[in-house]
Amino acid sequence: MKKFLSIGFVTGIIGQIIGTAVGIGLLAGIRALMGLAPKAEPAAVLGAALGIVGFMIGVGGFRDWFTWAKGEDTFEAEEFHDQPGIIRYWGYSLDHKVIGVQYGILSLLLMALGGTFALIFRAELAQTGMQFISLDFFNTLIGMHGMVLIISILLGISAMSNYLVPLLIGAKDMAFPRLNAFGFWLAVPASIVIVAAIFTGGFDTGWTGYPPLSARAPLGMQMFFVAVFFAGWSSIIGALNLIVTILRMRAQGMNMFRMPIFAWAVLATSLIALTATQLIGTSFQMVSFQRLFGMGFFDPAKGGNPLLFQHLFWFYSHPAVYVFILPGLGIISELLPVFVRKPLFGYKWVAMSSLGIALVGFMVWAHHMFTSGMEEYLRVPFMYSTLLVAVPTGIKFFSWTATIWQGRMRFATPMLFTLGAIIVFLLGGLTGPPLGTVATDLHLHDTYFVVGHFHDTLFGGYMFPLFAAIYFWYPKITGRRMNETLGKIHFYLMTPSFLVMTFGQMAVGLLGMRRRIADYDPAQGFQPTNFIVTIAAFLVALSILIFFINLFVSAKKGEVAKGNIWESRSPEWSILPSPAPEHNYAQPFNVVGDPYDYGLKGSKFVEIAPLQAVDQKARGTHG
């Protein structure tokens, strides 16, 4: 029992329960003292927020910072040692690899949860008429499906970048290991709070939370706001840490243009997450305050304007989709050369295109608002800036096809998912311009066409690359390979089912089926397609179930991975054993060539620094 109570996660949960109780009690107490009747909403909001703070105190997130505030030093992160075994994933670890895996576990859990929400409402949509669930619950489910998966994606990106970036650039850890752990653990109570939204009345706005509806939705709306606010913090903290790590912790000789493409992608992603995330936090906070204090930002009766919310919201939420896809596109560029044994075509252009997408991404938000009633003169400029995104994205496609051209392909599971990613993302990209063009968007806005397009981009830009990355780097984590047969079944089941699903969604969308509706008229003829889409969605879920089984079984029974199993040039494969040891590279390495020169005779990417020079060179980079 005592041992159980020393686990960080458990103490965190206890802290969250106490914090929530304190928050609710505090406000109820103050109101009782002032002789006012108790009010549920402010108490619940304060309870949720203090619950998250309580979790962070319980898990030990403030301990070292409190020591610093007292003016005392703490141990260096390099002196930190985890408990051996699986237990280390349940505590407040400072090791970036452990944190990366923790991020991954939480992300996959939320992915399963968010996917389950979709299956429930997909089952409802298979037929006209309401069969299983109430209209309110349907609305809650679509909003939860959106936001739970967005948080899952943000965590999944953090998982990949936390685990990989220090390994790829030859650092011992992240620049700020304590901040790194803090950022991860913040997401845990935030995830609990967002699930709590279902049990506090839900909300009926969808994931976008537009006022005026969100200003009077049930209490679950507030839980949603609090959860997103803190999950956003987690994302900002992680992004800050990654930028500093990439700028300051690279190995000797790794100048910016010898960095792995994935590091470039993470840099671009992090720049967006660092800055734009503040706007979704601010906009949700403003709606929350409108509900709590009657501040009329978005209330026309008080002189407010609901359109302002949409501007603030989309200023984050559009660039956010580039946050979701850029790391995935980086993974594609990272894995392709390994499996086609050729240099990456146009390295510099690919690196710059990530930054290009990030920068253009800041200027396109109002294309979500063509039908909102905003100023008409804004439409055409935003249409052009939106179409401009195709240029840097096109660069990536040219690079991928040119890399594949005349390569010697090996069709291992990671490669299958990489190719799948390219194809599916291409479909997502091609269905984008009709939505970005004003004339066609007026017809397609808020239809299932948008749903189909969005799932194509996110599966192509995030899910497929994520699976590729997991199949590829899994041996680095566990020392064992994932089962190839199950991996291939996963791929060959998921890809066609997924394509059928999104094509079906686009088909009913073109016919005019609105998104977010619980029911439709049988006379409209959507029913056969909707039925097929539901079947396809369940097949996708089945394939992901196979993936989960593979994930668990291979950890114990998988084939032991010895040496450089993928024949990669990257240092984490060519230097480190599997699983990767604590604190990564015992000895720093020098970067002496370009990262992707596969098949060029005598070319070298990294070599271990000569011993006598280690101390000299280590000073600069491993401070």
Place this chain on the structure above:
Amino acid sequence: MNTPATTLEKRAYKIGTARVGLWLFFLSDAFVFAALLVSRFYLLGDKRPHLEQGLGLIVTSVLLISSFFMNRAEVQISQGNRKAFVTSTLITMLLGIVFLVGVVGFEWGLAPFGPADGVEGAMFYMMTGMHAFHVLTGVVFLFIILRNGIKGRYSPEKHWAVEAAANYWHFVDLIWIFFYPALYLIGTV
């Protein structure tokens, strides 16, 4: 292996890394205030809330003067002058508290509207509230460095905490330089 020279160099590099992190935080935080500024002009346009001009001028001057003492404190500790550091930090902190009392204690009471009375009130309380929250955290940081400074924990070579707190203070001050005209000067009542 670890000669004093290499440790010093290592520490300098580490502080450089921390500095990049701090400035990235400022960049990120600036977007919150930018969002509020944009909202103010979007919702109120060339109208401004009816506020006490004299009080606004006083609190603004107090905050600007506090930045002078903040800078003085940092310079003093980097020259190893502990006593002057403590005095300057204390003055900065007191000026910060005066600012908070002026805005939250007086201006919030004197304003002819509450947060629920129309969009002027909403914008005014949101902007000053968000800024006051940052000033408050700045005062907490100042208290921490003041306490550690009195205990002699800082030296000319090792005072990163002072630098961070000072830069944060200047940052919050800079935000007010944008907020003051947006709330008090631009537009008509």
